[in-house]
Amino acid sequence: MADSSPFYITTAISYPNGVPHIGHAYEAIATDALARFQRLDGRRVYFLTGTDEHGQKMLQTARREGLSTEALAERNSARFKAMVETLGCSNDDFIRTSEERHHRSSQAIWQRMVDAGDIYKNTYAGWYSVRDEAYYTEDETEVRADGIRYGGQGTPVEWVEEESYFFRLSEYQDRLMAHYEANPDFIGPNERRNEVVSFVKRGLKDLSVSRTTFDWGIPVPGDPKHVMYVWVDALTNYITGVGFPDETSPLWSFWPADVHVIGKDIVRFHAVYWPAFLMSAGIELPKRVFAHGFLFNRGEKMSKSVGNVIDPFNLVEAYGLDQVRYFFLREVPFGQDGNYSHEAIVNRINADLANDLGNLAQRSLSMIAKNAGGVVPACGELSDSDKAILAQADGLYEIARAAMAKQDIHVALAAIWTCVADANRYFAGEAPWGLKKTDPARMETVLYVTAEVIRQIAILAQPVMPASCGKLLDQLAVPADARLFANLGPAGRLTSGVALPAPQGVFPRYVDEVA
């Protein structure tokens, strides 16, 4: 039953031509929760995140700021790394595409694609959008009233005519389709899969994969006038991170990745180009690509001009790390777009964390402290209601596990919080405070059962709220080595008589400062 096989999970690497925003934070938090879950479940986990530092946009931003590209990359990458740390992410590595190891890896995969006969040189002429890092055909563009030509995404394009290497993407249409067919879970959620399939079905054109107009990138092997198209280089980070091209590296056992967590805007790169590159290079394909949605501030897309850009550092500062992590993962169905607002965050913090879970812990633990000698209470014979709530808690693991395997983080949390609510109902129904005088043994049993349910909830919620759940488990005197999922269920029941520390609130209410 215990599965200790490797589990490799990645975020997309962030493009550091600006500072981190809530979207980056969201992806990092969600991926971290998925990684932690598997770790607690006994898997050997490798979790990679990082920054994607090449490309023309970086060059332009650097010029505008009067910095070298290296200096800009250095400065901003550090911000992303700091964000990941601030968010409590458990990533095993933080990769930067400007690193030497990554240059080596990218050149190696390039060479493999050359050897496979999938790279050829030609002249490219077309409309190029720097902002989108994409070419458009003439009819995909339009000249607007301002006299500027815009591409399909509404960004300015310029005419580019250059020698370029091409990747024979057109040769991969059938193999990609066959792969989607044979691996229905390759792309999630389903809507995204449909989009990719219908895109590929329409036919694929060869992809321009090098540039000669600037040099901030990875040189093409044997033709250093060219640097690789930034996406070739960026996608390759996923294998660089586990040792490629050294396939004897111990890390290489993590490949293929179990899941690439990405935003829905870059599905095509991950679900079409990336697998095609890998097929060409003779490397196994990742098992799954999962695209999350976008976050909106009160229903509005964040933008600098609207002035509603939220800094992840400020968010953590204002509400607390675990609170922020819980909010985003519980409030937004993972894979769909979501909304956030001060009111929504406060509501979740107070309703779910302070009132439901925090108070459940506090009310039961303080009764234990005052009426059960401050040790794990004795557990007498179990009543039907005791058995029911214990069974519910014991069943949580399978539910959460099934949900997390599909990245349905919100489903796992919903199940756990249903149990929290039922535990409160159980506690109120059994009214241990009333048993204090009439039947102290029964009171102890009720307190024991409640504490045991909290133990399991705290263990299961660790991936989302590592620090807070750790504190909760401290309060239950659960040893550090007994906090794995293997300790869930009857096997790990609390031991009566174990001394408990004085109860202390773990989830404070959030109270607005009175204006």
Add this chain to the structure above:
RNA sequence: GGCGGAGUAGCUCAGUUGGUUAGAGCAGCGGAAUCAUAAUCCGCGUGUCGGCGGUUCAAAUCCGUCCUCCGCUACCA
């Protein structure tokens, strides 16, 4: 234009092999209780299940059509 998703209580959403009075959470109102972070528990919803039409003994759930929103994609110019 094509394809896909969505449109269900004030808010966020669940709910399709069609079948008892359409559900949950949050918010709101009333009550109970007092172990607890004024937290908890119980009770309270006359919702055209986007509109119209159809199939059926029976439709939120199937079919047709229309409207709105979102995504992917194409084309015209």
